[in-house]
Amino acid sequence: MMRFTSRTGPIVALGALAFMLAGCTQGDAAPSEAPADTGAVSEATGDAPAPFDQDGVRLAIVQQSGQGDYFQQYLNGTRRQAEALGVDLSVYDAQGDNATQATQLDQAISEGVDGIIVRHGFPDTLCPGVNRAIEQGIAVIIYDVEIQECAPEAVQTQQSDAVMAQLVLDRMLEDVGADAAVGYVNVLGIAPLDRRHTVWQEYVADNGWQQAFQTGAFTNSTASDSAPMVTAAVQANPDIQAIYAPYDEFTKGTLTGLDQVSGTEDVLVYGADISNADIELMRADGSRWVATGATDPNAIGAAVLRTLALHMAGELDGMTVDFPPILVTQETLRDQDIQNMEDLRAAQPELNLSDVSSADWIPSVEF
Template sequence: MKRTSTLVPGLVGLALVLTACSQGGGGSTTEPSAPGDQGTVEEASGEAPAPFDGDVKVAIVQQSGQGDYFQQYLNGTRQQAEALGIELSTFDAQGDNATQASHLEQAIASGVDGIIVRHGFPDTLCPGVNKAIEQGIDVIIYDVEIQQCAPEAVQTQQSDALMASLVLDRMLEDVGEGADVGYVNVAGIAPLDRRDVVWRESLAKNGWNELFKTGAFTNSTATDSAPMIVSSVQSNASIKAIYSPYDEFAKGTLSALEQAGRKDVLVYGADISTADIELMVAEGSPWVATGATDPNAIGAVVMRTLALHMAGELDSMLVEFPPILVTQEFLREEGITNMETLRAAQPELNISDVSSADWIPVVEF
């Protein structure tokens, strides 16, 4: 039998902006800077294999951006590391590719047993990833298309094609074929590129007329994208809907539509958080659907995937995490106002059965 316990507040948490790992900085931290959603631990029933029968050190080398998705992901990562007894160091380049490459070198030199690389670009990361693997360090990648240049690294990702399909199928129901639509996205970021493939297929299949593509991916994505979207909307009066496949793009789109006085344009997004839920259920909100996973659960399952890999028990080089469709009417009908009530209504968000084993104490949200 497994026992369930609650993680003690203060032992785990999240850190988006880390003084020692700030953009251009050169250090790491093992201390959380603020508490996040507290999960519960379904304790292990089996005996931990090597190397988890001793001390284990892991580093996460990440590129964070604006928005609470990144905070929730790191929160889940930290809590799962705590449950496994892992000493976790966090390096955050905050949008600086050269800094991320430097952080990866620092993580390798620090003598860690495993590394999680989250977001970034293959050209920046492949040399360091391959170096780590050559030195016997297990590496898990999240949302970077790196398998071509670093085939021995394990790739993890959301099922982005399914996420896009769920939302765009709903968009078709709402606006029909042949509609004038807009698109907020940028190229070169793995999950957004995967969603773009489905978008292009949907344009052709549904006869939609893409009147514009715009957007900026920065440390202030929503703020920086909004003026670009305002201009595009004002120049295209016939637009019926906008697909914004990242919640910061969706936030920028909502702001732009308000500035342009166009609350009649429907918005379709990706990702979910308490802040996103509040925006979706607000009176008059045009954000009607989003494809979503729980970032806390994703952070935890990526850490579990690394643990399985380090123990020699992972049987795949690609691990994907399934999303669900969250609609505005569902949120309103169920009285959902935050992630806690959404998880209660949609327990499949927890994905606690993914990358699990009897020796792993699984963190559930």
């Protein structure tokens, strides 16, 4: 029987706390994507190879943070695919604490799981555990952590973050033109945000944009912690025309921060990621959120778990898997009356990744 186990950090002396499936959130954050998407499951037509030809396969996901719409959707997709595949999935959530994530990775290894997904985090704290897992015969899939140099035997998966940034910044350039005064909300040291930052720097240099500030906080409550920082930065730089905030929790914090400053109604905001909550914010009357680069995190969570299954079965071609993004604009959402993720998937079927990392023996989850 398939089961889910959730663990959040920090870890106490008696061991990790176990929570029910619906209760795996980060800190005091409540899931904003409820009820969760169940997805549709395609029927497997082939015979499963070892080890999936027998019951008892145990997998784990060790995530740096479970806070925010994107991460909640991602975990939902992971869980739905695990359920379809009939495997046990243990969920570890470090709640933004890097040392706890390393400890939880060690715990997953000691519990003898067959495969591990490591989602976000930092190479310095994760590489020793990743290499230890691989040395013990545990298959490891990385999502959005740059550890190719220190753990080359781990399979790397990620969004195409450079493309995501380019799509959004092309639209920003179209709207504000060259030589504009702009703001930037981002925190460095996190792989996908670093990749988006590289593209941002190129656009600033190539188009003569005057970056007035960089601010933001990546915490257990990113949006609420970033908002006052944005307010202060905008008050000190009242001439900005646009802000790039390449993570939807940053984008939400930016919108809240701008709401506290009169006269900023014309400041345009460009973000990343998409969720039901994000769609509602973009569609709202007077919304500053013009465009976002996005994948469906539900679909990615499922695809990464399928990638792990193929790797464990010896059927994965290559050591990297990228997931392509699309551009979602405020005009598209309003003109096509897209009110939620279900509507967006119907309008943008390329968000569905059920054919990525698929095989005839895997019942793929389609969102």
